[in-house]
Amino acid sequence: MLPRAFLQYCVGEKILKLESLKHNPDYKAGKIINLLSQDVKKSTNMISFIPGYIIIPLKFCAVMYIMVKVIGNAVFVAFPISFVSTVKKERKKERERKRDREIKR
Numbered sequence: 001m002l003p004r005a006f007l008q009y010c011v012g013e014k015i016l017k018l019e020s021l022k023h024n025p026d027y028k029a030g031k032i033i034n035l036l037s038q039d040v041k042k043s044t045n046m047i048s049f050i051p052g053y054i055i056i057p058l059k060f061c062a063v064m065y066i067m068v069k070v071i072g073n074a075v076f077v078a079f080p081i082s083f084v085s086t087v088k089k090e091r092k093k094e095r096e097r098k099r100d101r102e103i104k105r
Contacts, residue, residue: 011036
């Protein structure tokens with residue numbers, strides 16, 4: 001839901017800017033936003049049908065590309081460190097859940 005809202009916000013901002021320029025008097029901002037929001041809905045629904053083994057690597061590559069552009073090569077050090085710390089936290093949580101289940105018995 002969040003990606004759809006963000007895309008609709010971005011499209012809406014652009015359309016409001018175009019409406020203020022009055023390039024095409026036949027189309028009003030509301031009509032254009034309605035048409036584009038339908039397109040956004042279709043595109044975000046399409047993404048939900050892509051299997052995880054395809055979409056997860058694509059998302060990972062996109063995030064890594066953006067991070068390299070923003071912070072440079074430091075991402076190749078920061079990402080593995082954050083990944084390892086996340087895995088450790090999840091393992092700790094799992095051990096605590098397991099311990100809690102044993103205590104309840």
